Amino acid sequence: MGRAFEYRRASKEARWDKMSKLFPKLGKAITIAAKEGGTDPDMNPKLRTAIATAKAQNMPKDNIDAAIKRANGKDSADIKTIFYDGKGAHGVQIIVETATDNPTRTVANIKSIFNKNGGEMLPSGSLNFMFSRKAVFSCEPYAGETDELELALIDAGLEEMESSDEELRIIGDYTAFGTLSAALEENSLVIKKGALEFLPNSTISLNDEQMSELEKLLDKLEDDDDVQAVYTNVE
Template sequence: MAGHSKWANIQHRKGRQDAARSKMFSKFSKEITVAAKMGDPDPDKNPRLRLAVKEAKSQSMPKDNIERAIKKAIGGDADAYEEIRYEGYGPNGVAVIVETMTDNRNRTASNVRSIFAKNGGNLGETGSVGFMFDRMGQIVYPAKIGSVDAVMEAAIDAGASDVESSDDEHVIWCEFEDVNEVSTALEAALGESESTKLVWKPQTTTELDLDGMQKLMKLIDALEDDDDVQTVTANFEASDAVMEQL
């Protein structure tokens, strides 16, 4: 079991601070609709939909919005979205994975390529940086939920593979195919999580100074601002001093 992860903390804090609420809800709605369309519209019978609804609720998305997104799939009037992953390098050689959901692959490819080029990055081929990340389930609880030992014990019993605890939170990791079972077991032991989702966890990270972080954040912000982009992940880390100056 590993110690404190700056990467997880930075990613979590960044998302909370910078995500524009309406845009964030729009991305959640798209994921919920696609998940409901691909499987059963009942979250209890559809693991992907259950995860999407859970994550939307954790970010305070209104219940009406969630139900509307599911009904859109049931009604058959949902747009036909294609999921495409883009990979490339940002400033200072930081590896970046961009997950998109689009109804126009040419538009999305053009936009993503342009954003990389304008912000000191290079879009690569699929697989060019993916091998540097592991697809994992990430379950986050606030630190107040329990002691490090109590959370560690609950995580082990639930079948998790790793726990990283800090003063702010407990980040519990599991194999991506086990996320529903592990999160359900953790809910029974610890209650509702703060966040449960599938993420790309970097195997190694690149340490950035203030200038490097500012350049990378410009790229990430531009990507996240695109309506077709669902998630952006990069293998960077920075000291607390650098983060405070951002």
């Protein structure tokens, strides 16, 4: 992992921690998961993981319960997950994941952010072949033998596992989200974050100056109320 990767990762984590609208975004993820798979966490792995992610960010239980209840309310009926494609400077490809009840508002805001920060929106689906949808989990560090754990998770859909002192990162095909989530729980792993993410099929490197320029665009995108996540091809 190069300096640019560490810079990007540290900057992204700092933004995530400091986002003033973090709880509403986590709440939307919970509501959408409950809408899609039901409000019982025991029967809905995506909801169970969304709740675990929220708890890892110290989201109060009352907020979590309220987000689940909203799945059955009229206000949640129109909330949809919509992806927008774009590009930034220096060949950076960007997929923006949104949760919105007003796509007209959202697309106008996203387009404006791109245009004002050195980027450009692309037609939807333009980057489909540049990224792969994956089930990605970030867990507390694993104290046991990782080789044995890897063997135990392969049958559940594990494709890649990265272990460090800070976390255990698990990656599998997006269709294996439920089986991987269950397998992690069966092996007593503590999930800090879990979601379906877009991972780049190939990456590019940026120097510190280029990265700083890109951060301005990414910050604006992530600050938007409707944006849930931003994915890039930066290593």
